[in-house]
Amino acid sequence: MPTGRFVEVVRFPVENVSPEAQVNVREVPAYLREALDGAGADLDDVDLMAAEIVTNAVRHTASGRPGGQVWAAVIATDEQVRVEVIDQSEARSEPWIPPYPVLSGRGLLIVQELAARWDWSRDRNGYTTVWFQVPRTGGAAGWPR
Ligand SMILES: Nc1ncnc2c1ncn2[C@@H]1O[C@H](COP(=O)(O)OP(=O)(O)OP(=O)(O)O)[C@@H](O)[C@H]1O
């Protein structure tokens, strides 16, 4: 990735939203819509992919437990916006795309189809980053403000 010209990391701490989901899934897509307003990226795609990834963090990792949290990062160049969601995955589970005809497991398939690129990584402390990139298609002069 070329040198980032805009980088922002935001932490989403626990909020008592629902008994099983301590992290409010919609907070991250809402933040991204605001942060990327005018960036020339397809914000509907960004919203959908971010919602799937945060839902995974809440459903499949310790981020969804009391005290859990996720972090969202935006890294943009002139050509691309990269969104990273960092969660508290444990080593026993990894993001993967179940093969057809398995009936569940469509979230990351959606990410694979909509993103220019996506992948995940895990650091030695057990934090997992799931990221995707989308192109900036124009009308983006003056962003970030
Ligand atoms: N952040 C994550 N950390 C660890 N494992 C993950 C993570 N995200 C996804 N996974 C694993 O990858 C699988 C596939 O994820 P995917 O979102 O495609 O399907 P799903 O969450 O099981 O179902 P849905 O179709 O409702 O999204 C999950 O079932 C889970 O086992």
Ligand SMILES: [Mg+2]
């Ligand atoms: Mg999912």
